[in-house]
Amino acid sequence: MHLLTKHLKFASYFPGYMDIFDKQSDLTAHLQRFLKENAKIGFVPTMGALHEGHLSLIRESLQHNDVTVVSIFVNPTQFNNPEDLAKYPRTLDADVAKIDSVSNKVIVYAPSVDDIYNGNTVSTSFDYDGLENQMEGRFRPGHFDGVGTIVKRLFEIVKPTNAYFGEKDFQQLQIVKKMTEKHHLDVKVIGCPIFREANGLAMSSRNERLSHSEREKAAIIYQTLQAAKTQFATQEPQAIINFVTATFEAIQGFELEYFEIADQATLVPATTKIEGKKYRAFIAVFVNKIRLIDTISLN
Secondary structure, X not given: OOHXXXXXXXXXXXXXXXXXXXXXXXHHHHHHHHHHOOOOEEEEEEOOOOOHHHHHHHHHHHHHOOEEXXXXXXXXXXXXXXXXXXXXXXXXHHHHHHHHHHOXXXXXXXXXXXXXXXXXXXXXXXXOOOHHHOHHHHHOOOHHHHHHHHXXXXXXXXXXXXXXXXXXXXXXXXXXXXXXXXOOOOOEEEEEOOOEOOOOOEOOHHHHHOOHHHHHHOHHHHHHHHHHHHHHOOOOHHHHHHHHHHHHHOOOOEEEEEEEEEEOOOOOEOOOOOOOOOEEEEEEEEEXXXXXXXXXXXX
């Protein structure tokens, strides 16, 4: 039984096969019937190369909304490395098949760059009250302007009630919440738990570029985060940073870009622990030039 069958009011609007749109004008026309009847629209924005983590977001949306829209779009304005953009996997047929395995009552939006940007592929500048200056923002200039640009545009096109994001990109999640708040967008942004491979490696589209042995060795990223969480109970942040730095210096083929312990709300790096505050550890590691990120709550 499909998860959406409980929303019987809208069952007749779904033809028994998946609706796929590549033009925003067609998508918005299709969604009008749902908006007119105040249907709850769930939205899962993705860049494709879907894995079980993405599918978990889709399942969550299906459980809590009348309609679920999934976008598949590799957004050029959030890549500050042209090589990374060129190598990013594009697997639309396989992505659609994976979505269909969850439910055929999902609306897929897979636009072209021109359909989104109308010939002007540039980012808008955003002020996220300093959230953009930490970690990913520090090492990927312009990245969060690109994220804000595409998410705001997709929110305007889809007009979702609820939007779902994975917590692996926790900084991005906080950025999207801040953008939604500052631009007074009527969308509830919901963070969902990280899905991990059997060895603990956070699921990511980039994992597909790892060799089998690299993928196995990359388990050390999550293992190190778990060790950091254990140490956080008794040690100050700098001692844990030193431990993590030494751990990756000893592993051939791995390069630690950053490890931060930060206030969960502001993302400002912590130099000491303050009672009552929530902290997270954030990490970015290159495994033979393939960049992987992860995060863990520390308390």
